[in-house]
Amino acid sequence: MSKHRAGKLVFTKEFTKQESIPEEGIHRAESVLRSGRLHRYNTTDGETSETALLEKEFAAFVGSKYCLACASCGGALYIALKTAGVETGDSILTNAYTLAPVPGAIVNAGAKPIFVEITENYTIDFEDLEKKARASGAKFLLLSHMRGHMADIDRICDICQRCGLFLIEDCAHTMGAMWDRRPSGSFGNIACYSTQTYKHMNSGEGGLLITDDDTVIAKAIFYSGSYMLYDRHVSRPPMEVFERYKKIVPNFSMRMDNLRAAILRPQLRDLQRQCDRWNRRYKVLEKALKKIDNVRIPNRPAKEHFVGNSIQFSLEGATRDQIKGFLAECG
């Protein structure tokens, strides 16, 4: 619904109105509900749970060896840090432009965030990263591709190698995005995605952790709360890898359930189409915004194939009143 205000058409819809869950997801959710088998390990003989299938399909989508579905992305990041070997008091480098659950996961792991500056394109500042890596002696970088803005990941990997940093990618806003035709999330040792309502796929709450590493995934599966039921995972290393950790890794109860997985699987199949839609819309807005004085849209390198399901820009050199006027005009 649009309203006329002072002769202008004004947008009156909610800005964060979600699309409904695809019909197929609703049908699948209904059958999970009728079965009563919502817990991911509550399977019948020979049955593969919705959660295990989602993990297999998501790993295939991003081209990773393994995937683990978790209760949230914040939970997945916490598991990633624990799996990486983070201990109480460790320093974790992380870009300052981020979302609260990211430093939250660091604090949850008993560690201390060291915030790295960002550039005018909203991505991590390489010089500050290297400087702080050397000064702190940190061994971990938790890199948020915040609002989908990706720094030159080849340079990040180079710095990680030179400074001995274990890289965890927070891909909450880059599901479906690529750098130089390689999926975001495939550069780090571990990457985490969110399926919380405001992200690219919506299950209310939910997180996905990916890795190519046998040890990392086995430990992460234990941490997420597999009890001794890890053989019910499809996306997993050989059973003997679990033998090494089954008596030492604690259970944090951060599993995803079958209901959420059931509504995510059809969304995953539709994700590419959605990304294309969001990008078409992004380009329309970007083009219009570029015509406005004082508005600076970030430079997006040719290698960055982002998913524009939100847009960021800077209003430069404006007074308080001009900013107010601009916001009113945005309507």
Ligand SMILES: *Cc1c(COP(=O)(O)O)cnc(C)c1O
């Ligand atoms: C949403 C978000 C998270 C956390 O995701 P949850 O699933 O809500 O825990 C982490 N990082 C970024 C950048 C996010 O936007």
